[in-house]
Amino acid sequence: MAYYSLDPFGLERGDAQAAQISAILAEIHRNRDMRPVPYEPKDFMPNYTKAVKQQQTPRDMLNLAREITLAMGGTVNLPAED
Secondary structure, three states, rough: OOHHOOOOOOHHHOOOOOHHHHHHHHHHHOOOOOOOOOOOHHHHHHOOOOOOOOOOOHHHHHHHEEEEHHOOOOOOOOOOOO
């Protein structure tokens, strides 16, 4: 166990590596107006102990559709949010 504390290995290390790469890619493509807070690797780390499924609201779905449309170079012609 002492060696593991110095140089972790296994699935957790693989998850950490994938999270680091994901955070870098997300940060490169982040829209700073829509998400002012930078991405961090912890945003992409799986949490195996507490998997809670969030219910998506219609407003969440609309915001996601807007983000995807804008990211793909489209325009949004809907009224602005409140």
